[in-house]
Amino acid sequence: MVQEVHQLIDSHAHLEELEGLERALEKARSLGMVAVIAVGSNHQSNVETLEISERHPAFVYPALGLHPWALAEMGASEIDGSLRFIEDNMEKAVAIGEIGLDYHKRLRAAVDKDRQQAVLKDALRLAQKYDKPVILHCRYAWKDCFDLVHQMGVKKAVFHWYTGFTSVLREIVALGYLVSATPAAEYHGEHRRAIREAPLASLLLETDSPVEYGRETRYRSQPADIVRSLGAVAELKGIDESTVARKTTLNAAGLFGLPVDQGLAL
Numbered sequence: 001m002v003q004e005v006h007q008l009i010d011s012h013a014h015l016e017e018l019e020g021l022e023r024a025l026e027k028a029r030s031l032g033m034v035a036v037i038a039v040g041s042n043h044q045s046n047v048e049t050l051e052i053s054e055r056h057p058a059f060v061y062p063a064l065g066l067h068p069w070a071l072a073e074m075g076a077s078e079i080d081g082s083l084r085f086i087e088d089n090m091e092k093a094v095a096i097g098e099i100g101l102d103y104h105k106r107l108r109a110a111v112d113k114d115r116q117q118a119v120l121k122d123a124l125r126l127a128q129k130y131d132k133p134v135i136l137h138c139r140y141a142w143k144d145c146f147d148l149v150h151q152m153g154v155k156k157a158v159f160h161w162y163t164g165f166t167s168v169l170r171e172i173v174a175l176g177y178l179v180s181a182t183p184a185a186e187y188h189g190e191h192r193r194a195i196r197e198a199p200l201a202s203l204l205l206e207t208d209s210p211v212e213y214g215r216e217t218r219y220r221s222q223p224a225d226i227v228r229s230l231g232a233v234a235e236l237k238g239i240d241e242s243t244v245a246r247k248t249t250l251n252a253a254g255l256f257g258l259p260v261d262q263g264l265a266l
């Protein structure tokens with residue numbers, strides 16, 4: 001069976017957490033993928049993300065971030081140091097992320113809303129200052145995340161793995177921000193509803209590798225699993241895979257300022 005090759009971009013992967021990373025990237029290239037955005041979560045992961053992107057120029061593009069989950073173990077001076085590292089390496093990064101808010105009660109017990117918001121604001125200030133897109137994690141916090149991004153005057157943002165309210169999704173789309181689809185779009189009700197409602201012009205594909213997916217059979221994801229996100233989006237929207245692939249790749253290239261094959265625009 002000949003599998004159709006699509007020029008896909010994985011817009012969100014934690015490459016430094018992948019086992020067998022080099023093999024996984026080889027597989028991604030052999031599928032015809034054209035880029036992977038490697039997101040950083042904390043200082044160590046930002047350092048590793050930069051190293052991986054230097055080993056894979058023009059294929060792995062780094063984003064530098066400070067995930068809300070990382071804050072639980074960090075003191076104020078460590079947080080400042082991480083933000084300073086991001087700023088010092090800004091010209092190497094295509095985006096700031098993964099950053100955001102997470103209002104799950106277990107995390108809120110460790111890092112309250114105010115502290116999470118203060119750090120997010122600092123990161124958004126950098127995005128605004130250097131005109132970088134942001135990659136956002138907003139679990140149970142979609143509205144607050146959206147409001148902060150908007151208020152801080154950040155122009156380009158992707159709300160990753162969107163599962164929030166339709167009302168917030170409409171605001172996201174109206175302001176030209178994007179949402180991204182993971183392989184959970186094959187089965188997760190809230191995520192599927194959001195993908196169905198978001199116009200194709202507002203969508204990116206991602207894997208959030210190495211996150212585990214699946215209902216009956218669980219599997220650890222890698223960038224090549226982007227074909228699952230693609231298949232699910234095509235099915236949900238009733239649009240052929242080639243069109244979804246081309247549009248989402250152009251959306252990602254536009255957001256992150258990546259060079260794309262001119263043939264894609266046809």
Ligand SMILES: [Zn+2]
Pocket residue numbers: 012014039098208
């Ligand atoms: Zn992530």
